[in-house]
Amino acid sequence: MPVIEVNGLCKKFMLRADRADSFSKMFNTLFRRANHGEDREFWALKDVSFSVPEGKSVGVIGVNGSGKSTLLKLLTGTLRPTKGHITVRGKRSSLIELGAGFHPDFSGRDNVYLNGMILGMSRARVKEKFEEIVAFAELEQFIDVPVKYYSSGMQARLGFAAATAVEPDILIVDEVLAVGDSSFQLKCLSRIREMQGRGVSIVLVSHGMGDIEAVCDEVLWLHKGEAVMFGNTGDVVREYRVNQGLPLPGHAGA
Ligand SMILES: Nc1ncnc2c1ncn2[C@@H]1O[C@H](COP(=O)(O)OP(=O)(O)OP(=O)(O)O)[C@@H](O)[C@H]1O
Secondary structure: OOOEEEEEEEEEEEEOOOOOOHHHHHHHHHOOOOOOOOOEEEEEEEEEEEEEOOOOEEEEEOOOOOOHHHHHHHHHOOOOOOEEEEEEOOOEEEEOOOOOOOOOOOEHHHHHHHHHHHOOOOHHHHHHHHHHHHHHHOOHHHOOOEHHHOOHHHHHHHHHHHHHHOOOOEEEEOHHHHHOOHHHHHHHHHHHHHHHHOOOEEEEEOOOHHHHHHHOOEEEEEEOOEEEEEEEHHHHHHHHHHHHOOOOOOOOOO
């Protein structure tokens, strides 16, 4: 039975025109231009359906603005669908927005405890896991510093270490991995493989086709909010590469 089932998913945003933007207000005032801006509907996802089988990994690809992050926010419950249904079976853990789960004024230590407890771990369980989380993030020297002083890479390290330590059934990860340096990216990939070995299902958004091919069994390709293709990683990535004019593996420059 799939751990995630998505049927006919649609997400509408309202795009607000000419509001609270000091530059356009100034422009309108200077040139006595009336504010003709009207709120506009924008469909970020249109009738998207796919599923994540138990223990499988699904990648989500597509150009900027195609709806990938919106889809992940719907899968984690941060956003609600406008239409359609999402069924999730199992405990989710996610790392979708850098620093999203962290309180900037609290130390790394306090945030690890807070985050773990929000994700359903007991204080004692977080305590048991604490050393491992900090060691994985390689932040021993900075663990008592407020998170607002962390670099984006440091936040990604702590976020990934914390999100993967809670022993989820489903791990949902956005492009944030790209923020880490190459040695940390390798460490993340090997932890993802370890989790796959334990039967954890993964949903991964990435612009890096190498990461997608290394991690995912199946891929969903989004474009302007629509599912262009969903299927076997090799097939979808090949089509995407051709569509984007990217070199195919085995060809010069790939
Ligand atoms: N809260 C919001 N209000 C209005 N529009 C939004 C909102 N969130 C996202 N959008 C719009 O939805 C579209 C999809 O955005 P999304 O962030 O999901 O794209 P993406 O595929 O993750 O892009 P990227 O590769 O650049 O991260 C974009 O056009 C974006 O402007």
